[in-house]
Amino acid sequence: MVLLHPMKNHFVSLLVTILTATSFYAQKISLTPGTYSAYLQLNETTQLPVHLTVEKKQKRLLLVVHNAEERIELTNGIRKGDTTILPFPNFDSELRFITDKKKEIRGFWFNYNKGTNYKVPFFANLNQKPPKKASPSGDLNGKWETHFSPKTADEESALGIIAQKENHITGTFRTETGDYRFLEGFIEGSKFYLSAFDGSHAFLINGTLKDQKAQGNFYSGKHYSTNFVASYNPNYELRNPDSITVIKTTDKAFGFELKKVDGSTYVFPNNETRGKVVIVQIMGTWCPNCMDETNYYKELYDKYHSKGLEIISIGYEAADSFEEQAKKILTLKQRKSLEFIFLVGGKASKGIASNQFKMLNEVISFPTSIYIGRDGEVKRIHTGFNGPGTGDVYIEYVEKTNALIESLLGISGSK
Structure with a gap:
């Protein structure tokens, strides 16, 4: 199997994307639309159910992976012989499979963040009539x-x-x-x-x-x-995520020196960020929670950048070399049309991140975000991220964070 990497030259990358999409749709997926019984074979005895549909969209067929409210459309694929290759839209991974009788899928899920040889068998069959399920004997609500x-x-x-x-x-x-x-x-x-x-x-x-x-x-x-x-346990709670990672000293000043994706040195604070409200995001492009947070930060940036908000995202990546790490970060920036400042932290290691931010007690999570006021002082450090899958917890977080940013910017109301 061949790993497809983004091209360095943006024009070449765009041309390849157009050609591969055209090739894929010209040959079409030979599958019957409908709901499929699908699974990943984790080991000899354990199957992970995948909620999968094949749908028709603008006269084209596409595979859709469903996780409760989440919908992931797999498009922009290519064909190599009898093999269909469908990349996931947000991560360096893909499905490779063949189809049989327009109702069966057999192949593998490749996750390149785990290495070029990390693959898991994937199977799916058109679900003509779902079997009736036995009544539950308990309540998980x-x-x-x-x-x-x-x-x-x-x-x-x-x-x-x-x-x-x-x-x-x-x-x-x-x-x-x-x-x-x-x-x-x-x-x-x-x-x-x-x-x-x-x-x-x-x-x-x-x-x-x-x-x-x-x-x-x-x-x-x-x-x-x-x-x-x-x-x-209806009363059980976790620690407040704003209380886990803290500044170790009484000095609230915050600074660091890292490389930008082009290899040049970036020092914080600097003249461009001085007097602004800054969010420093410690993240990785391989991390779903980080991507949920990045989606939210894009909304924040679009709304408040003109009023004085800056976001600096520091990527810690699965790749070994600086060039490959920078490439993954640039791919994210382009895919999501992000205007943040992007830096390269290095390998995906909490130990490396902790060593680079010695003023913190420890970096225990990707993501971790540091909120800095116009005066250059750290106002909040948020460990981890509870995204849209947490429902009311996420809604409350967004409301509190929007209010904090508006307070630090010196503006009032969300209009």
Whole structure:
């Protein structure tokens, strides 16, 4: 299999995109539109359900991956012989498959952030008549105190937020470093599963429910698995994400020196940012929570940049060389039409980020954001990101952050 990389020359890149899209649509996907029973084969015994439809759009067929409210359209693909190659729109990954009798898909999911040889078998069949599901024997609605890898050195606490309607369940798990995004699944009898597949991560949580307690297993792709325990607890809360990462000294001044994507040196603070409100975003293009945050920051930038807001995004990438790291960051900038200042932090390592920002106690999460006022002082440090999959939590965060930015800019009201 050949990895397709973005071209350095923007004109060549645009030309290649046009030619590959034309090639793909000229040959067309030979699949019947409809809902498909799809899954990733994580190991010999474990399948991760994928909610997949084939749809007709402007006389063209496309594959759509659904994760609860999230909809991911796979387009701009190419054909190589009998193989269809469909890249995911937000991450360096793709589906490669062949079709059979217009109703079956057989292939692999390639995730190049995990290496050129990271692939997981992918299968799908047109779902003519979904089997009837057994009635659930319990209720998963509500908040669940959850512990992954319980009673080990790697234990991680989480808050499960689940909604159940008959057999159908949706929700997410919040941790102190982010959320598990849009999870969707079913419960039959006492057994349940929740899954999400966005091109960067493939999450599966399956378990059993009894007497308001749950236990089971968590899988992330084919490379990681652990167990979990959960109990219904409407009063359970995590630490405030604004209290986890802090400035270690009493000096509230904040500064750093890193490379821009063109290789030149960037020093902060500087004359261009002095007197502005600045958000410094520690992130990675491979990180779904970071992409959720970046989508929100684009809205902030478009609304408040002319009033004095600047955003500096520092990418920590899976690639080894500076050139490849910069390329991934530039691809994100172009794909989302972002006008932020982009810097290269280096390898995707929280240890590297912590060493570069020694004034902080520790960088424990991608993303981490530092909010700086016009006076150059740090006003807030936010660890992780709880995105749209968290519902009301995300809405409240957006309201509070918009209000903070307006306060720091010295403006009032959202108009």
